[in-house]
Amino acid sequence: MNLEIIKKTFLLLLLTSYYTNISAQSKDVLWYKQPAEFFEESLVLGNGKMGATVFGGANSDKIYLNDITLWSGEPVNANMSPEAYKNIPAIREALQNENYKLAEELNKKVQGKNSESYAPLGTLEINNSEKGKAVNYHRELDLSNAISKVSYEMAGIKYTREYFVSAPDKVMIIKLTADQKGALNFDINLKSLLKSNVEVRNNIMVLRGVAPIHENAGYSVLPKYLNLKDRGTRFTGLVQIKKTDGTITSSRETLTLKDATEAIIFVSVATSFNGFDKNPASEGLDDISIALENLNKAYAKAFDKLKESHIADYQKFFNRVNLDLGKTTAPDLPTDERLLRYADGKEDKNLEVLYFNYGRYLLISSSRTLGVPANLQGLWNPHLSPPWSSNYTMNINLEENYWLAENTNLSEMHSSLLSFIKNLSVTGKVTAKTFYGVDKGWAAAHNSDIWAMTNPVGQFGKEDPMWACWPMAGAWLSTHVWEHYTFSQDVTYLKKEGYPLMKGAAEFCLGWLVNDKNGNLITSPSTSPENQYKLADGFVGATFYGGTADLAMIRECFDKTIKASKILNTDADFRKKLETALSRLYPYQIGKKGNLQEWYFDWDDNDPKHRHQSQLFGLFPGDHITPLKTPDLAEASKKTLEIKGDETTGWSKGWRINLWARLWDGNRAYKMFRELLRYVDPDGKKTEKPRRGGGTYPNLFDAHPPFQIDGNFGGAAAVAEMLVQSDENEIRLLPALPDAWSEGSVKGICARGGFEIEMTWNNKNLSHAVISSKTGGKTTLVFGNYKKEIILKKGESIEIDI
Known part of the structure; x- marks a missing residue:
């Protein structure tokens, strides 16, 4: 009898534990x-x-x-410095003479007001x-x-x-x-x-x-x-x-x-x-x-x-999206305690799902106003003087906010950014002419604000060129236009709005490129976002020529603009110019350490572990570097990431997880994803042993630190990138699946070509998949050695069991 009672009690405890885990391990509720x-x-x-x-x-x-x-503020006077472009020839001459110190000083003359x-x-x-x-x-x-x-x-x-x-x-x-x-x-x-x-x-x-x-000194009011x-x-x-x-x-x-x-x-x-x-x-x-x-x-x-x-x-x-990463044995805890436990290395698959869901929640909640995208803090700012003005930082952060828009099935939220890009193209035409001396197209720089400011910042020569002088935002942002098209297959949007924006960004790049001494096309002057080189004589600077990041963004901009013009069967002469220029761009260089060079020459970084990794743009968010198409460059990208290490700010971790996913290294991507969810104490909290650095605050906000929302968006996008990768011709299923997610399912993730994916996997093997087409089209499905070409009509789907 006693044995029977013990058995029943044990069974009851097991059931209680089981149901507690089911109810408590929420994928959708943050609680305290x-x-x-x-x-x-x-x-x-x-x-x-x-x-x-x-x-x-x-x-x-x-x-x-x-x-x-x-x-x-109020509408920007885009023509704030009508003769700034006259300084460009002198900067180029200093760079031709390899006089980097002079070029750095002269580059400050090509600065305008800061953002609002x-x-x-x-x-x-x-x-x-x-x-x-x-x-x-x-x-x-x-x-x-x-x-x-x-x-x-x-x-x-x-x-x-x-x-x-x-x-x-x-x-x-x-x-x-x-x-x-x-x-x-x-x-x-x-x-x-x-x-x-x-x-x-x-x-x-x-x-x-x-x-x-807020008017900075020297800013003339209309x-x-x-x-x-x-x-x-x-x-x-x-x-x-x-x-x-x-x-x-x-x-x-x-x-x-x-x-x-x-x-x-x-x-x-x-x-x-x-x-x-x-x-x-x-x-x-x-x-x-x-x-x-x-x-x-x-x-x-x-x-x-x-x-x-x-x-x-x-x-x-x-x-629209449902993610399950398999069974969890994590106990029922409030979110802050759950995060602390996870930071100690414990398993909590549903916390990982919760973080992914939270990223999607934040985008829905902060990005539904045309012309006004989610800013550095999304929508939530308590400060009179917020960090970095809570503005649009366009050398990574604004773009990272939207990496999850298309692939996690939130295409409508992308409209806030796409309509903002249209605004930038208006002020950007003036910026292209007055700051850079380029008569065609439009340009945008490091920072912007609600007034679609496009000028290079720096308070008219007062700030460091390493972040203030950077004209490539238009090239980067134009790729978002293409992303929206390739996921939605909306030809009407591409024709009426998208392609003119892409063409304008490409026109500026064409006008901005110059020849190097070997006849390659390069940018001059150039900076690599917020990073500095160190020369053999000890000089530390940011201004140089032929930046890898610049050329990667231009490659991507030209490639996508060429594709768009072919789809629309328009601008054949302009397309030819882009194809010619694309073939003449200074090629990628692999440095002495096996890394992908950031600088034109194989110089040292002033900070080898710098948070930006802009030279890897072609790997992600671009797609012209891949392990299959360009194995040498993919290997050099991997070496670059290894040199930089994994310890970095929140948004940078978000980017690096996506980069590792594109290298198909699911376990390294997962390692960094776990580090992104490392518990960070609130900024004002006084504790004996404060937990600081990049990671996640108790409310799951991203810690740069301080709070920046881009890490939340980049981290959520990376989860999708680990599960599905695609281009215009193929969909790769589970390309970077970590060992920790050996079983699971997802429904509603989107792929380029207008496809939507539902799939289940066990023991890291795909067991079942449903591919649906929103618009009709063909693609090749890839999982490991399995390949299958599929052609679907609009609204059709196909089931695959492997």
Whole structure:
């Protein structure tokens, strides 16, 4: 009998453990046992325009509010330095004479203003009248429905809060409940770090303010703005409470609810931003009317209807992809503890899936406004002076934000970037002529902002050329246009919008290239993003000629533009020019260490482990270096990565994981993926042994450090890259599958050619795959030695068992 009881008890324990793991090892929920104390512990919500950062405090809840269109400044004067290009011949002459020190100094003469800054809109505070100790506290963000929740008990009463930011209804909703009648008593305050004022009118709290104008010395303002008294982008924030019972009262700056059981807070924000080329003061939108209209429409609807339409809208994007990496034995832990455990080397496959899902969640939440892509912090910025202005850094970071748009089935989110590129092409035409002396095409440089600024930065000669002087953003960004076409097969887009942008970027590159002494085409002057060389005489500099990164981006730009012109059967003469120039580009060089040279000559790096690896652009995100097509260059790329090592910043890890995946080294990619998920303490947290460096904060935000969202996007993109790689002619399944993911399944990953993949694998072998065509087309399917050509009509699919 005793033995029977022991058996049953053991079986019960096993079942309990099994079901605990099933329920607790969530792939979709971030949860915590305590409120956020720091920004890097908060939970973020967004509808692609409005952002909310929720701390979830029991006695006092703090919510940072953002609007992705709230920036400092006004339309850029692209013609700020009309004769800057006249310095180019002197720089080229200094470089021809190998006088790098002089070239470095002269290069500073080809600099313009710095970018404007992304601004915080305001902070909403909900302060409870009763103060006490909260017990049974729980805070979560559910990625499956984009809803955050807080629950706790205080003095025997259970309180709950539910938060979401709705895309269809354009407002934030916060529902508060108490399980005892009349137990909700709170005040609401709203304030901004910007110049603003707050008042309550008719029980609606109204915040109105204006973003600052930051003009760097020497930046001439267009005459039509000089006579304006009011300048800068206006903004409005509105807050209203809908109650079931209790009493709403107000003072000049506070809304108060007393003796209620349930209440809904509506938050509506808007700005006067009306496009990159419209003055937001004189030609701006009516922000107060827009905010009020959205508030009134939402207020008139039932909470359940608002929630239902929010979830339906969000899930049509999020539910397209489902990833499973096999069984996990990881215990049920809050996300911060789970991350710490994982950082100790423990297994947690569902945390890896959670990180992937979080990347997709962040893109859906921060990239749904045309002409305004996700910035360095996506959508969520609490700082008046954010790191690096929270701008668009276009020598990697902006592009990395969008690596997961097409392959993880979020093509619509790419539109924010693609429409921004169109804006850049307008100001970029002026930049090409005035800064570089190139009459055709358009150029963009290191940084940009909401005003589509394209000039090289550096405050007119005050800053280091190693980052300030770099004109290749147009070439890089043009490849995103091609990516959108090749995944979507949208010929209409390519013809009307995409190809003219690609052609303009290629025209600039054609005009910018010069001959070296051997007749090869090179760029001069050149820099390799943010890196420096060290010469034998000890000189450290950044300005040189024939940069590998420049030429890799130009190769990719020319190659894709040639392909686009063939598809559209247009511009045969121009295509011939590109083909000729492509064949004359200075070839890749392999250095004495077996590495892919970054510099024209085999110079030493000033920092051999530098975070940028721009010379490897052709391997990823480009595709002209591959283990099959160019084995020598692939091997040199591998050697470059080995010399650089694996220890680097968050976004750089994201890039390196993709590079290792393209080298088909799944285990090295996975090693770095694990390091990307290394726990990092919040920036302001004081601990005895602080965990710093590149990695992941408690709320799964990427630590550069500080927070930069590009690592989240790059890391999520890399998971997809490990599972599926494709080009215009073939789809390679499980090309970089690590041993740790020996079994699993994925549904909804996209491949170039307009295909969608569903597959299952066991023991690292593909067992079943379904290939669907969105548009009709043919491709070759590759898995190991298995190859199969498939031709599908639009909407058709094929099942394959191996």
